[in-house]
Amino acid sequence: MKALFLNCTLKASPQTSNTEVLTREVMTAFEEEGVATDLIRVVDHNLKPGVSSDEGNGDEWPGIRAGILDSDILVIATPTWMAQPPSTAKRVLERMDAMMTETDDEGRPVAYNRVAGVIVTGNEDGAHHVISEIAGALVDLGFTIPGQAWTYWNGGPGPGPSYLEADHGKDWSLKTGRQAARNLIAVARALADKPMTMG
Amino acid sequence: MKALFLNCTLKASPQTSNTEVLTREVMTAFEEEGVATDLIRVVDHNLKPGVSSDEGNGDEWPGIRAGILDSDILVIATPTWMAQPPSTAKRVLERMDAMMTETDDEGRPVAYNRVAGVIVTGNEDGAHHVISEIAGALVDLGFTIPGQAWTYWNGGPGPGPSYLEADHGKDWSLKTGRQAARNLIAVARALADKPMTMG
Amino acid sequence: MKALFLNCTLKASPQTSNTEVLTREVMTAFEEEGVATDLIRVVDHNLKPGVSSDEGNGDEWPGIRAGILDSDILVIATPTWMAQPPSTAKRVLERMDAMMTETDDEGRPVAYNRVAGVIVTGNEDGAHHVISEIAGALVDLGFTIPGQAWTYWNGGPGPGPSYLEADHGKDWSLKTGRQAARNLIAVARALADKPMTMG
């Protein structure tokens, strides 16, 4: 079983991404359960605007798309900006839009029987909304969202420190993230045994 | 296996609810699969404001709550008003808020291993957002949202006819609803075989 | 000039409403500018479900509606539940839905040339989304939302103390609320001098 993490930070490598720090902490919970993990920092790649699976001419989406389809579990890890999903997360979802009409050998949308979760960090308010937006789009495509398949870290009210600078709430975020990992793996395994089918 | 449908129309019985018409059409897809169904029109009951499981003194939430816990599948059926979930749907979610800390014999939140879906009707734009809001809150509680576990009907742009008055798009809504039923049942069965557990 | 504050707490009087405490602090900023203020705790009144201006038979919406139309400034003050607007705030917006087709002597929707703002408290994440939802619905009706016409207080991540129990961030919330008051009054006065007209 494989889990792919897409880090949607706005900061290109090798800049420090707060989201990546929390994400790597959650990734260990997957590895402890024997799930192979991989992390891609989206902004390091050229994801051309569009809604097809290959926009040609230098487009690096096809590689990321292959990684998604090669995994049982997808986790979108993202900061909040203005309490909303950032452009990078939206670009990923847009490029996945083509999956609406792409089907497997049994005529099922390719996202069927895959599960997805969300990890959010921000220095302020907005995580729940970001989770709902991303989860809503993924359900639209056919991904199953297990109960409590997310974690987040932030503070409030108003602007505040980043995850790495702060010292509050990290235990809660990590504990919640470890249970999210457990839930994602459980539902992925249940669907592997008894998959969804087309009517 | 049982599925409970909560119709969150603003119209008390016996007024005609467009949402209920589409919902009953989808319910037959559950019955054809051997799943028992029940429908409650929320506005016919006194759901007192609050976030506990029993607000006392005439509160009729405890009966609806018992119905949710007695079912494997929960479907929130709702109109859109101003392109957002109505007060009735929000009241249901608020009253479910207590489920965050209510656990079963194995210490799991009571919503774990239950699945949920959404049915929306409106004379105008707003269904996807209503689905994301409701699904987001239910995932928060521990419900699993299967891929494409929803359907909707509306038109646009601007105000238009209601479901019963209209003649466009109904085949799409019903076909999508029948697949949603299939997906909800499949994931409920998969989780019944291989349930989520606490870490 | 008058400002009406609708407190959408779920708690009936005389229970303590955290939202009301912050709201009354912001109200003093209006009074210092010579704006008369009034506060209604919505849950103390029988607001029947529906989308007309009078649902008859004990409906107490007509009195609140009269208060809105008698004011230049409307402020929705509300808690967050599950990071979304509560049923009480949604009920208020639903009942205002009738204002879409109600016009003044010059054929303008009744909300034209009125301004609106939002005050949010919660023990956790969700304020920005609640502000966007409420502001979006009010703009739909014709209210003008001045820049930065809101304030909020919360914490995070995960559940935490309420406004009255906490000791962080209150200065920020109050300072932001005082500027919001200033902005609401400024735009209300600008529109009083130079009103919007119909095409």
Place this chain on the structure above:
Amino acid sequence: MKALFLNCTLKASPQTSNTEVLTREVMTAFEEEGVATDLIRVVDHNLKPGVSSDEGNGDEWPGIRAGILDSDILVIATPTWMAQPPSTAKRVLERMDAMMTETDDEGRPVAYNRVAGVIVTGNEDGAHHVISEIAGALVDLGFTIPGQAWTYWNGGPGPGPSYLEADHGKDWSLKTGRQAARNLIAVARALADKPMTMG
């Protein structure tokens, strides 16, 4: 008085943008009122990821930012993808994030006394939510959103034709867009006469 329109289509020039067609129709309503208009197709420019006003090294945001600050009225014109704002619109808002702390000679955030509106096209449901998300972020920055300062076009339920392919609802979208223009101009003029000030 000047109005700047940012078209957030995913399609680079010279591809046909449905959003641009509706936008240009609305732009004539501004010109008829003597307001100068300009339209920028965002995807034609290199808007680097980040939240500063200049990300250096080929970043074309500074030119667009200058256009925003040179205008009294900003209109975000955008398609919907998955019923949410596209990455291009989110990128614009992110780059505007720096305006939170940029002030004018009198210490006011640079967005104060500017007004903003939204135009949305989509082949399906989602416009109201897109408007609320964009308007919410702009209010956060200090822009004032006049009542009914938006228009949209779409259909539903499910996938359907694009604006140019369709023949329904265009009169409604254009009439609503013309009134939105009127409202944006009226509030911009009112604020020009009687501006917001800092406390």
